[in-house]
Amino acid sequence: MRRYTLNWLMVALPVAFALLISLKPCCGKPTGKGCSETVDVAIVGGGIGGAYSAYNLRNKSLKIGVYENSDRLGGRYYTEHLANVPDQNIELGGMRFIKTAHTRLYKLIKDLNLKTEVLLNADSDSYESRVFRRNVSMTSSEYKTGQVPFNLTQEEKDNQADLLRYVFSKLTNDSLKNLTEERLFQLTVPDGRKLYQLSVVEALNLAASSEAKCYLLLQNHFNSAEIAATDMVYNYFGSHGQVYTGSDVLTVSEGMSSVVERAFEQFLNANSKHSLKKNRRLVSIRERKGKYRYKLTFKETVTADGRTQDLHHWRSNNIVCAKRVILAIPMFALSKINWAPLRSRHFTDLLLNTFKVHASKVFMTYKSPWWLEDTKYPTRTLQASGLGSALGANKVTPPLKDYLYDRLALAFGIPRCSIPEPLSAIAGFWIKYPYGGGWVLTRPGYTFDDIISGFRRPSDRHDVFVVGSDYAARDVTGWGEGALMTAESVLEEFFQNPLGHQQ
Numbered sequence: 093m094r095r096y097t098l099n100w101l102m103v104a105l106p107v108a109f110a111l112l113i114s115l116k117p118c119c120g121k122p123t124g125k126g127c128s129e130t131v132d133v134a135i136v137g138g139g140i141g142g143a144y145s146a147y148n149l150r151n152k153s154l155k156i157g158v159y160e161n162s163d164r165l166g167g168r169y170y171t172e173h174l175a176n177v178p179d180q181n182i183e184l185g186g187m188r189f190i191k192t193a194h195t196r197l198y199k200l201i202k203d204l205n206l207k208t209e210v211l212l213n214a215d216s217d218s219y220e221s222r223v224f225r226r227n228v229s230m231t232s233s234e235y236k237t238g239q240v241p242f243n244l245t246q247e248e249k250d251n252q253a254d255l256l257r258y259v260f261s262k263l264t265n266d267s268l269k270n271l272t273e274e275r276l277f278q279l280t281v282p283d284g285r286k287l288y289q290l291s292v293v294e295a296l297n298l299a300a301s302s303e304a305k306c307y308l309l310l311q312n313h314f315n316s317a318e319i320a321a322t323d324m325v326y327n328y329f330g331s332h333g334q335v336y337t338g339s340d341v342l343t344v345s346e347g348m349s350s351v352v353e354r355a356f357e358q359f360l361n362a363n364s365k366h367s368l369k370k371n372r373r374l375v376s377i378r379e380r381k382g383k384y385r386y387k388l389t390f391k392e393t394v395t396a397d398g399r400t401q402d403l404h405h406w407r408s409n410n411i412v413c414a415k416r417v418i419l420a421i422p423m424f425a426l427s428k429i430n431w432a433p434l435r436s437r438h439f440t441d442l443l444l445n446t447f448k449v450h451a452s453k454v455f456m457t458y459k460s461p462w463w464l465e466d467t468k469y470p471t472r473t474l475q476a477s478g479l480g481s482a483l484g485a486n487k488v489t490p491p492l493k494d495y496l497y498d499r500l501a502l503a504f505g506i507p508r509c510s511i512p513e514p515l516s517a518i519a520g521f522w523i524k525y526p527y528g529g530g531w532v533l534t535r536p537g538y539t540f541d542d543i544i545s546g547f548r549r550p551s552d553r554h555d556v557f558v559v560g561s562d563y564a565a566r567d568v569t570g571w572g573e574g575a576l577m578t579a580e581s582v583l584e585e586f587f588q589n590p591l592g593h594q595q
């Protein structure tokens with residue numbers, strides 16, 4: 093019996109060994125030792141930053157491989173449709189842009205022959221919103237100029253309509269009119285510190301009453317008390333401000349995802365050597381000898397119901413060897429990549445000085461627009477109209493719906509039972525890997541140039557570049573345009589690919 097088992101083992105071992113040899117990665121013609129694929133440029137990330145990079149490099153006689161973690165292109169541009177309103181784009185992520193300010197994106201949309209439409213007219217007064225502060229429901233103009241549940245000082249009340257400017261002008265002794273970037277980083281506060289060294293809350297503590305501080309922080313709800321004061325000041329008073337003034341807010345008729353999809357389509361059509369692989373998650377970068385200097389290990393993933401997970405299989409590792417690498421992934425995902433320069437002191441400091449903003453969207457559809465039945469409801473609260481909720485990652489659970497209904501009833505000052513049941517619902521949550529949040533904001537201590545140049549090349553010794561809106565600065569942080577801006581900066585400087593962008 094014992095001999096019999098041993099014989100079997102002797103046969104089984106060579107067979108297993110032969111199987112192992114025959115099962116080694118066999119995709120393409122490996123030209124580098126230990127590589128399942130070799131490319132001139134590996135672009136990691138199938139969002140707008142990756143798409144713009146691939147699109148602009150498509151005709152450069154380079155062999156480019158694109159790798160995306162999920163089964164979907166678009167990243168935080170994510171257009172969905174509900175069965176009962178198939179013609180309504182539901183933008184779970186980015187939904188809009190401003191033609192005069194987001195000029196790179198607008199040009200790309202036009203180059204791709206996509207159509208745009210107005211989402212909000214420049215005349216924003218016609219879109220009065222409601223705000224709900226300290227249990228009081230008000231219109232946004234009432235919040236700006238009327239009676240508010242905040243105990244402002246007389247001086248602050250006198251300047252309520254433009255309180256942010258008033259407070260920061262007082263603090264910096266500058267009118268903040270036509271504020272250039274150069275002047276912005278020269279602004280000082282009475283104790284001699286530069287404004288960019290202070291967070292918004294530190295600045296407000298110096299120049300506003302505690303009530304005015306709460307009032308202003310709640311007014312600027314997309315920002316945060318932790319961001320650099322200069323970010324907020326520049327957003328509101330920067331000399332670029334005129335590009336936003338009087339400009340319509342546009343969207344893409346075919347949906348925002350289509351910008352990414354079409355850019356990748358044209359990239360693939362430009363050169364048969366280019367490739368795009370979905371369900372590949374970059375886990376590590378190693379240096380190797382030879383001209384394909386970077387060895388990128390990807391895990392194969394699987395996406396079901398909008399959730400993407402690693403495929404737990406011993407063959408799920410793919411090795412791509414590349415001469416150059418563009419990482420077009422969110423900062424949260426970047427921080428999980430195993431590559432030594434991302435752990436350098438300088439880079440870790442940069443990462444630590446940022447934080448992610450939680451953002452999510454919920455869409456519910458109704459038989460009739462109940463929110464328009466009384467003029468006190470904001471006209472733009474809900475625009476989509478569907479059966480049951482989307483499933484999987486985009487599900488609107490009953491507790492979430494109940495929570496939202498409680499809030500809506502309070503904000504509108506109506507009984508909860510007067511809000512009808514939705515016909516359908518869908519949600520976009522951006523908290524989980526690879527996003528970690530909707531977008532990234534920066535804490536004080538950096539100039540815009542520090543941020544852009546600090547992030548785009550983690551190590552001067554390596555041809556590995558980082559692009560994406562999470563690494564943008566100025567007024568495009570958190571906007572798709574920021575991804576284009578950082579990609580352009582990398583392509584122009586390191587790929588000799590002048591895009592000749594004119595603001």
Ligand SMILES: Cc1cc2nc3c(=O)[nH]c(=O)nc-3n(C[C@H](O)[C@H](O)[C@H](O)COP(=O)(O)OP(=O)(O)OC[C@H]3O[C@@H](n4cnc5c(N)ncnc54)[C@H](O)[C@@H]3O)c2cc1C
Nearest residue numbers: 137139140141161167168186187188374425530560561572
């Ligand atoms: C709720 C919300 C509302 C917004 N509203 C607007 C708006 O109205 N207008 C606007 O311009 N912007 C808006 N934004 C911001 C805008 O969507 C983003 O700035 C932009 O889409 C980011 O593009 P990106 O290419 O930098 O990153 P992403 O779009 O996040 O793309 C990164 C891609 O990389 C992939 N990836 C991540 N890790 C890995 C890995 N390890 N390996 C392989 N692939 C990986 C991801 O799956 C993803 O597809 C909004 C964002 C949110 C969340």
